[in-house]
Amino acid sequence: MDICTTKDPNPCRVIGVLDDGVNSLSATALAYLRTADVVIGGSRTLALLEAEIPASAQTRDLTGQLKAVPEWVRSAREAHQSCVVLATGDPLCHGIAPYLAQHVCLDALDVLPNLSTLQLACARVGLAWQDARIVSVHNKDAGEWVRGSRPEHGLYQLAQALRSQHSLLVLTSPANSPDRIARLLLAEGLGEEFHMAVAENLLQTDERVYAQLSPEQAAHMRFADLNVVLLWRTCTRAEPVRFGLNDAAYQQRQPDKGLITKQEVRAVSLARLQLRADSLVWDIGAGSGSIGLEAARLCAHGHVWAIEKNEADVAIAQANHAAFGVSNYSLFHGKAPQHLDGWPDPDAIFIGGSGGELDELIALCLRRLKAGGTLVMNFVTLENLARATQALQSLGATWDVLQLQAARSKPILDMHRMAAENPVWIVCAQAAQNKEQT
Numbered sequence: 001m002d003i004c005t006t007k008d009p010n011p012c013r014v015i016g017v018l019d020d021g022v023n024s025l026s027a028t029a030l031a032y033l034r035t036a037d038v039v040i041g042g043s044r045t046l047a048l049l050e051a052e053i054p055a056s057a058q059t060r061d062l063t064g065q066l067k068a069v070p071e072w073v074r075s076a077r078e079a080h081q082s083c084v085v086l087a088t089g090d091p092l093c094h095g096i097a098p099y100l101a102q103h104v105c106l107d108a109l110d111v112l113p114n115l116s117t118l119q120l121a122c123a124r125v126g127l128a129w130q131d132a133r134i135v136s137v138h139n140k141d142a143g144e145w146v147r148g149s150r151p152e153h154g155l156y157q158l159a160q161a162l163r164s165q166h167s168l169l170v171l172t173s174p175a176n177s178p179d180r181i182a183r184l185l186l187a188e189g190l191g192e193e194f195h196m197a198v199a200e201n202l203l204q205t206d207e208r209v210y211a212q213l214s215p216e217q218a219a220h221m222r223f224a225d226l227n228v229v230l231l232w233r234t235c236t237r238a239e240p241v242r243f244g245l246n247d248a249a250y251q252q253r254q255p256d257k258g259l260i261t262k263q264e265v266r267a268v269s270l271a272r273l274q275l276r277a278d279s280l281v282w283d284i285g286a287g288s289g290s291i292g293l294e295a296a297r298l299c300a301h302g303h304v305w306a307i308e309k310n311e312a313d314v315a316i317a318q319a320n321h322a323a324f325g326v327s328n329y330s331l332f333h334g335k336a337p338q339h340l341d342g343w344p345d346p347d348a349i350f351i352g353g354s355g356g357e358l359d360e361l362i363a364l365c366l367r368r369l370k371a372g373g374t375l376v377m378n379f380v381t382l383e384n385l386a387r388a389t390q391a392l393q394s395l396g397a398t399w400d401v402l403q404l405q406a407a408r409s410k411p412i413l414d415m416h417r418m419a420a421e422n423p424v425w426i427v428c429a430q431a432a433q434n435k436e437q438t
Helices: 027-034 043-048 066-078 097-103 117-125 156-162 178-187 263-272 290-298 311-324 358-368 382-394
Strands: 012-017 038-041 058-061 083-088 109-112 133-136 167-171 194-200 208-213 227-233 280-284 303-308 329-333 348-351 374-379 398-404 407-412 415-420 424-430
Touching: 012 027, 012 066, 012 097, 027 083, 027 109, 038 043, 038 066, 043 058, 043 083, 058 066, 066 083, 066 097, 097 109, 117 167, 117 194, 117 208, 117 227, 133 156, 156 167, 156 178, 178 194, 178 227, 263 290, 263 374, 263 398, 263 424, 280 290, 280 358, 290 303, 290 311, 290 329, 290 348, 303 311, 311 329, 348 358, 358 374, 358 382, 374 382, 382 398, 382 424
Parallel strands: 012 083, 012 109, 038 058, 038 083, 133 167, 280 303, 280 348, 303 329, 348 374
Antiparallel strands: 167 227, 194 208, 194 227, 374 424, 398 424, 407 415
């Protein structure tokens, strides 16, 4: 963004417009439009205000040509022409103004905001909006949401926000429509936790407001292309335990429970992963999913990619995912390194099982780790511990080993004894500074 020291004498006016056209404009905004030499806007907005645009003015349709707009503005200003950009509602609320500010000198813009359509929708249903989270799903069509969808999905940010917010105001698109949003709520098990309102064609003669819908109802309806969605909780959001859940909180193999990283080992392993709120995490050999799912809760603004080769354990991990209340966890059925080439480079990697190709897997993980990232591995056999440390040594990695053995109290008659858990070796490693060594 360019920085200017003085206000430009001929700024580009960025004017917010609503769908009642000229009636939504102030006298000042209307005067700027009626005296403009260049008018830039979307095809709908230009048509809406056609009668107010001077016959001598150049009009430029920005539909599908957003990247050209900064140059159009610069050219007009260099020619000392008065320039107006027509935007929808408040140009600074998911509108064009921030984009122009990045590409044109900030002081060369004069923003004349209007009401946001979200404000209008809240007014129609009487919903206070000062604490609401605004989310735009005006993205490319990524298809229906399914549990475990990855961050590139157009509804991902909304799915994340639903987990932490009491009320949300959603800017939609024809593809990411209210019914699709309702099906997202149902897929994530949130259908009973939210009410919906949909406001269609605001300020037009065919305006319609559905003030209170259940996601189940909305999922089977069709709505006008021009709409906004309001969502608010029907009950107080529960604050889940994020770290150190009891083993019994997870479904496990029956009749012999297993393939879960025990609570004590899980806590230390997660601590050694050095997770941040936005960390990207790999969980290789997910088992019941305990490490990855707790990591997903800890990394509320990040994402976890997990892989498990055993089909029965994948089903168990999926069931735990469904019960866990996170939308930033993607589980894959396969044997690493399958699928890993399609995952982004991680900040942290946990290996709970390797399927017998440990040397190659360690080398791959160290290559892919981001700078400063950590690889954590759990082993219960001396042979795998030896293989791992030898591989790390040969790769020039920085590493250490922690042996952890816990004992849990168990009743015996009217007393208690200590029963030892199996010892586990926790191996932590960072890639060599010169990654070419790996």
